[in-house]
Amino acid sequence: MTALLQILFDALSLGSLYALAAIGIALIFGVMRLVNFAHGDYISFCVFALLWPSIEATAFVFAGQLPPYLLIPVILTVGACLSMLSEILVFRRFRNANPATMMIASFALGFVIKYTLLMLFSSRPKSIDLWPSLSLPVEIFDARIPLLQVITIVITIVILIALVAFLKRTRFGLEMRAAAENFTMARMLGVRANAVILLAFAISGMLAASIGLILVTQTGTVDIQMGSSVMLVAFIATVIGGLGSLPGAVVAGFLIGGVSVLMQVILPFDIRPFRDAFVYGAVIAVLIWRPNGLFMPRSAKQRV
Amino acid sequence: MKKLLTGFAGATVIMAALGVGIAKADDIVVGFATASSGFMQAYDKPAQDAAMIRIDEINKAGGLLGKQIKTVAADTKTDRAEGAKAGLEVIDKGASLVVVSCDYDFGAPAALAAEAAGKVSFFLCAESIKAGIQGVGPHSFSASVLAAVQGATMAEWSYNKKKARTFYRLLDTWTEYNKGICDGFDWMLPKLKDAKLLGQDTFKNEDTSIAAQITRIKSLPQQPDAIMLCSMMPGVVSAVKQIRAAGIKSMILNGSGVSGGYWLNATPDLSDFYVPDQGSVYGDDPNSAVNDFNKKYKAATGGEPSSQYVYPGYVMIDVWAKAVERAKSTDADAVVKELEKMKDEKTLFGPRTFTSTLHHQNRGRYLITEVKNGKPGVVDEWTISEAIPVEYLMKK
């Protein structure tokens, strides 16, 4: 029972991370059909914003020393600004380009961000102890669970509720949903296209920043690569969920997290290193079963 | 389209015109085909700086065979295809010793280029048995000690000095280096009477969470005395942090990949954490010459050595230069012959032995560093009781 509870928490906390990242990608995809491969690099960038640039092995913690009530808004702002900046400088110029072109442009942008970080900080992973008290375990029904896991799950739920409220209750939210449904039509009906897209980027950037903060607290590491593996899984989650469908992205994120943890638990030792092959095999199976994703948004229906 | 074609034709001509420099005939040239950008740069640069210090010392003392050592460098950009180019480039510039990237995987293309040209190649700090005869060829060497020795050292030392009897093995499947540590551990464990492996598991360096692996350890009927953690940066920090956060108090044994104190601020209260080091970067080496070297390194580069992986660079030039002196020539075959005669050759960072079957160390003296309350310090020294057989290592 205790072990089961522990596994459940493991799966939920990993799933939360994937879900948060998947929403960030699904939001942008919804409004402009862009699969943003730079998203992972936003995550890394936000984490590096905690440090002062130096290529020394020891991290020079700078913004990271701020108290949480200042630090969180600062990092979220960094994420939002970077994301909006990339929309203004790059993606705005690709409004009518085909998705492959946009995807490669986003990849090139991510490349630039990554190598800029590499030049400023060197490739050596740095260490930082952010909010050490969160690493302490708590007891829930006899299971000792790291506080951070609980917080990750709670934060994800809070963010999801806030996002739903925003999308359902505010004018901007309505416009964003309209744009995701049918961009051209929404535009004709007076939706401020650029403003809506910019806002979607801002939210997506903030989501990236919050993932960055969770990751760095959990791992204690600041690394150039840290965003990319989360981003890949999130990308897959977005597709499995049904591209552009926010609830789909969340569910699929949790699903992949759950399957990963489950595989790690049930696979025998000799096969365990092949875990990801099973996870991705499952991804193929789901796609064959439901090519349009678990939750297909009406806008994505294909005739052929 | 015509413009495009002429454009690139022009660019090619420019490229071709920027030829390659040629070294003076009476210098001895050491070529560095290492990364000065990209991921490996952070690992190659420090070891290369240490090599430069030794070269400087030799040049100041009158040079090698009465000639000055000159260095040339080409950037591998942490890319294998670029690595092959870099190797060819330094050979083109007359290098008689080709120094290649720290990591076996990234250094091999340049080393293979050197081997094909009949030049001696040295890996800066590769710790796989393939970095040498077995993987590259008879002219290739590594300046470091095999990863397996680290795992074996930690197992035997903790058994003898810390009375560890029950072990748990946690392997990060990302690199050969990680597997090497665990191979050494696996070889040593059955030789330790009453030592028992309670269980084992794997993870991937990039895993954001190893919660499932930790849950497995915690559900053991009895917590292990020691966890052999075969991993490296950056994932290892995350793993250690999560292990301690989950309340597991067993001592953690590691390879040298976690050497150095630069990452410890991620885990401020870390204790019972043990690392094998070839020399101490903490300023408390039992050999004062090492501490002097650290000062020299700081003067040359502006910072203390960040980890023990600085040292093999120095050892490399040291043993190669000795072999050249003894062979009275830089001819590859003559130098290899002299290197293979070395048995427990003293260097600043432990003895080195090369034989005609192994151009690497399958036994070596290690300092044991303990991290206590987040502070590292040398507590002991250990040499494994017998060398790990080459046959065992090759089978892995």
Add this chain to the structure above:
Amino acid sequence: MTHRPSIFLRSLSTPLILILVLVAFLALATFMNSGPFNQVVIDGLVKVTLVVGLYVFIGNSGVLSFGHIGFTCLGAYATAWLTIPPLMKKMALPGLPEFILEAKLPYGLGIGFGALFAGAFALVVGKILMRLSGIAASIATFAMLAVINTVYSNWERVTGATSSVVGIPIVRVVWPYCLAAVVSIVIAHLYAISRSGLALRAARDEAIAASASGVDIGRERLIAFVISAVITGMGGALSAHSVGVVTPDTFYLNLTFICLSMLVVGGMNSLSGAVMGVVVLSVIIQVLRQFEKGVSLGGTVVSIPNGLQEIAIGIVMVVILIARPTGLTRNQEIVWQGWPFKRVSAATEP
């Protein structure tokens, strides 16, 4: 009605011009006779093969594939299995079947078998994956890449897992690579003007109309998938012989994105785009690299910091795409119609 020459003759100039460009590089390398420069040209020719392979599927079907580098991996390991001296193989890869362990083929055969192996694998996997279209197909191909990568990174006795497999004969002459690139261009072109190629492009542009005209989209896609797997597999085998080392992580996301970028920057719907994308980006990278080393201009040495090359190439790519969202060749083929060259839209004329 005036008589029109056959599609073969009308479109012949495109592959000829592209081949001439590659042969020019071969000639330049022979003329320079410098080891490092040879290696640069070899590397470029391997990329041409890979990107042309990608084009055969992506360009004709319009489905973006993230998985083809998986075939590259298969091709590279297949040639490694066949060409490494048996003595080394028995040590490093003892899990191989007996007849492969004993084999010691010349590199040409190794490359051929590598290409076939990749093609055979694609035939099996393609049967399943080619039912999908659009982004679902893209993700499925990516999942395939991830599965291949995970298996090759962990199958200790057959692939050596993450450790580098060495002992592959290194080929440092340029012409075999040039030949392979030329062959891949010829195959790609012949496919593009074949019945299947035309049908697939029709389906790419007008799926419903094509389907209604009796085009079996799944089948045509599968054909393109297999042919492109053969070419990218060959490219993988070539890359193994050019460096002499294979590891699974060489054939993963980085290479995938580099090849895709070269294709899209060149113009993903045209063969000319595939070749020009590689040539232009490779040349820009080499020029930037020279600046990293330092270039003497009018007596002063100009140099840029190490690592700036990658940042610059990223920016160059974005700028090219902003200026030409459909790629440098605007998705058109280069054709010879007297001097100067002229482009024809790939959509109407192959």
